[in-house]
Amino acid sequence: MTRKPQMKLAILTSHPIQYYAPFFQLLAKIITLKVFYTRGTTALYDRNFLCQINWDIPLLEGYDYTFLTNTAKYPGTHHFWGIINPDAIRQIEEFNPRYLLIYGWSNLSHFKILKHFKGKVKTIFRGDSILSNKLPLWKRPFKKIFLAWLYTQADTILYAGTNNRAYFKHYGVKDEKLHFLPHSIDNQRFSSTGSGALIRKSLGLKETDLLVLFAGKFNKGKNPILLLKAFKKICKNNHHLLYIGSGPLETLLKKEAKTHPNIHILPFQNQKIMPCFYKAGNLFCLPSLQETWGLSINEAMACGKAVLVSDRCGAATDLVTAANGMTFKSNDLDDLTTKLDQLLQCKEKLEKAGTASAKLISTWNFHEQAKSILKCL
Structure with a gap:
């Protein structure tokens, strides 16, 4: 210019x-x-x-x-x-x-x-x-x-x-x-920074394991507990859920994680390392009750990840399509569980959806x- x-x-x-x-x-x-x-x-x-x-x-x-x-x-x-x-x-x-x-x-x-x-x-x-x-x-x-x-x-x-x-x-x-x-x-910083290999290794994940990622504030508005409930309903041995962040619901999440070896919780992570965490995952989920936009969706997509988000996220209408993920009805446990289960059926489809995410968010x-x-x- x-x-x-x-x-x-x-x-x-x-x-x-x-x-x-x-x-x-x-x-x-x-x-x-x-x-x-x-x-x-x-x-x-x-x-x-x-x-x-x-x-x-x-x-x-x-x-x-x-x-x-x-x-x-x-x-x-x-x-x-x-x-x-x-x-x-x-x-x-x-x-x-x-x-x-x-x-x-x-x-x-x-x-x-x-x-x-x-x-x-x-x-x-x-x-x-x-x-x-x-x-x-x-x-x-x-x-x-x-x-x-x-x-x-x-x-x-x-x-x-x-x-x-x-x-x-x-x-x-x-x-x-x-x-x-x-x-x-x-987009450039998120797409070009590092990989998630070391993070997956630190969590004890195998190549065939599927990791669902939540990154954000642990509060009622972000609704992380709903994701935890849905994950527990469909969790298989090769399914893992990672929470990254902090907030008032942290104690409750940690209590739940203690009884479930496939649920991992890490503290707030700064900007330089966050692209690696997104890349460690296979699917990003934002289950917010109300979200004016949800820039973490942009971040996950820039890192080439499939997305599953609440229909009360402002970004849902513009950034989530059948090609790169799904939208579920806000605070509807059954709908979230069904769509989470569908997306975790095939690693190759998640990778294809991630490619579509990266292409869509590039503009x-x-x-x-x-x-x-x-x-x-």
């Missing part, structure tokens, strides 16, 4: 994220940009992983950035009052961007900045929500009125996939305002994201 430094873009996001940094690095080679991190400089404690996350890949290289002062009494991304940046508007105005890209609105600072810059610069909003029935019926009309107004504050709305687009349409965003920005991970990449952003500017 030809460099276009006159395109000056300010990006507002809460904190350095492993899925965003490579995109910022690529975009900085094409246009002038500065990322404003709003949560502050304190290390991020993940309330779902129940641990502090320190990523082992560079997240602050290759682009200009600043950490804004966050004066919130209880800093965090999990509540509206967790990000308050008194100096944010002044610092963004000093950078003097022609365009402003805002990731999310559900904290005071992002909300105020979105409102402030309406009509002053071209504002682009990025969110990945999907429709949910969690709210009581009486609250839903009020939410619809508020969000329909909120999304008028941005000039362009970026949607991550089919379900995310349906969400924005539900809240009144017009087609001409919607622009596709594919939810992506670093969901940062270069496509960059092209999409440039069309908005």
Whole structure:
């Protein structure tokens, strides 16, 4: 792509994220940009992983950035009052961007900045929500009125996939305002890093053994217990299940694993080694009750793995086909058990599905994201 430094873009996001940094690095080679991190400089404690996350890949290289002062009494991304940046508007105005890209609105600072810059610069909003029935019926009309107004504050709305687009349409965003920005991970890094041979050996797996992998937070939303129940129903001697992560359900999972030699649990693993864990598996499963997207699905597919995911994962509609895996009805043990059993019948079919996964996900990449952003500017 030809460099276009006159395109000056300010990006507002809460904190350095492993899925965003490579995109910022690529975009900085094409246009002038500065990322404003709003949560502050304190290390991020993940309330779902129940641990502090320190990523082992560079997240602050290759682009200009600043950490804004966050004066919130209880800093965090999990509540509206967790990000308050008194100096944010002044610092963004000093950078003097022609365009402003805002990731999310559900904290005071992002909300105020979105409102402030309406009509002053071209504002682009990025969110990945999907429709949910969690709210009581009486609250839903009020939410619809508020969000329909909120999304008028941005000039362009970026949607991550089919379900995310349906969400924005539900809240009144017009087609001409919607622009596709594919939810992506670093496909190149995941596909080219290492192999799973040593991990399989450490678990005592044979070449003919089939390994189902769950990677993520051990919480109710990710629903790892449902997978455990389904696995126990169909488990054969050559079937193994590996959990990687941490969270409030860890104790329960470990208790179950003690009584079943084919269930393995490992702690949270950092980014450099994760591709090897995906490659050690034969099938990746994400049984979430509600998932706006599920970027672990992208990661598994980039590593050439078949996938089995809940229909409440936002990615399911776009990334899971008959060629590369299956989708099951959320929280339906029988449906998950049946489809898990079907997929574990043949190793060769799983390998073929993995090849289809790698091909499909190859177009969901940062270069496509960059092209999409440039069309908005």
